[in-house]
Amino acid sequence: MxxxxxxxxxxxxxxxxxxxxxxxxxxxxxxxxxxxxxxxxxxxxxxxxxxxxxxxxxxxxxxxxxxxxxxxxxxxxxxxxxxxxxxxxxxxxxxxxxYTATARDQERFEVIKSRVTVLKRIGELVGRAESEITLSLPYDVLDEVEDELRAARERGVLVSLVVSGVEPHDDLALDGVASLVRVWHELMPTMLTVDSRTGLISPGEMVARSNSESQAIVFAQPHLGPVIVGSFFGNYWPMAAEAYTTDPDPLPAMYHNFRHAVLQAALCERAGIDLDVTVSGRMVHTDGPTELHGRVVDIRQGLLEPANNSFPVENAFVVETDEGTYSIGGQGAFVEDFEADAVEFTAAE
Missing domain, CATH: 1.10.10.10 (Winged helix-like DNA-binding domain superfamily/Winged helix DNA-binding domain)
Structure with a gap:
């Protein structure tokens, strides 16, 4: 100096x-x-x-x-x-x-022109994840952010990953890198969301090639995050082939991320495990209880194959209680009967 x-x-x-x-x-x-x-x-x-x-x-x-x-x-x-x-x-x-939080950071956008910086930002954002990550990127650069993804999984973060530009085959190193991995042979945009609040969008060729003139955008916009998540699960996830799924979590298990809860219910169903559930939240269309106890009797989801949801981003389950049967959705639910804040699963007796 x-x-x-x-x-x-x-x-x-x-x-x-x-x-x-x-x-x-x-x-x-x-x-x-x-x-x-x-x-x-x-x-x-x-x-x-x-x-x-x-x-x-x-x-x-x-x-x-x-x-x-x-x-x-x-x-x-x-x-x-x-x-x-x-x-x-x-x-x-x-x-x-x-200090009065004006949420300036929540409205921030950053334009990136360098492939190296894009991968660096992905690693940084993944490292901050607390609840959920959705990510698509070329398989050839997966190793650039693999350590950060594995660390996120160890923290209990739900990681839904699409690797593109490669054909599905048995020797892909995918075990433990994400909760769910799908593979698509076509090159697709690089899309990242972290906790539905922050993320990154980049043309596929910008990450796949070092000499691309394309630009990427990093955003911190809580209203944009859910839109990107919806596009990820609605447009790209169904096109890719299931390549890896994690095992069900040990029971009992508590979830505040509803998509994570639906995934675990679907994994348990696939493994032949019946579930009892306690759901905290509120009724959507009528006044009623703020907590439901019962048996999971149906699951509608598009996270695992085969998908059985009625529209691409539907993830819900149905609970049979002593008072009746209710469909359960996550934050912002409007089709289902009950909007869940927290879900606790136990093995059915």
Whole structure:
């Protein structure tokens, strides 16, 4: 870092350019008399006395006015940094108290022109996932983000993956990289969503080739995320061939992501495991209970083959309770009887 860069940083702490220049001169001199500092900095001795008091109050120097003549000693840099850090940290409670989240980041878009940056952003976004990831990308670059995907799975994130540009065959290394993997021989757009809030969209050739002139978009837009998820499951997922599915989770199991719950119900059905369920949420069309207990008697989904949903993005299950039979949907459900916030499965007795 050169002197100008250092001076610019110091000025950010409220010091004027002239004060900074005087302080940097003192750092080079070490402990010195005011007259020596004045000569070296090209300022008056009176100014040095004035500045030294300000710098002393800010924790930058020590003024030894008990000796004649008075000397000024710069404090060790570590002490200065600690003092500045404490000053900055002391502002945090007041700033947080006054901060109003305007969701600016939620409206952010970033244009990317580099293939390397696209793959880097995918890795970064996958690393932040808490609940669900949908991703399509060429199989040839899967290894670029494989570690991040496996780590997401270890955190319990639902990962639905389509790898494109390759024919389905037995030696694809897919075990554990996602919850569900489908394969499509055609090259398709690279599409990523993380927790239905953030994501990335890129033409397929931009990731597949290093010399593409295409551009990608990273978005942080909670209203756009569900649209991309719907396109992923409605337009591309049904076209691809099922290549890998995870095993059912150990029971009992709790889910706050409804698509994850439907997947587990379908995996248990495939494995011949009957399920009892407790669902928390609300009735959609009428007043009624906020919690249902019963047996899962039907599943409508398009996550696993064979799909049996009545429209591409339908994922639901039906619960038979002592009070009646109810269809269960996730957040925003409008076709089903009950909108679920949380689902807990246990093995049926």
């Amino acid at each position: 050169d002197d100008r860069e250092l001076a610019d940083l110091l000025e950010q702490f409220g010091l004027s350019e002239k004060v900074v220049d005087t302080y940097l001169t003192l750092l080079e001199l070490g402990e010195a008399k005011a007259s020596q500092i004045a000569d070296a900095a090209g300022v008056s001795k009176r100014y040095v006395y004035s500045v030294s008091k300000e710098l002393e109050s800010r924790g930058f120097v020590e003024v030894n006015d008990h000796v004649v003549p008075t000397t000024i000693r710069p404090l060790p840099p570590m002490e200065v940094i600690e003092s500045l850090s404490e000053s900055v940290e002391s502002m945090r409670p007041a700033l947080e108290e006054r």
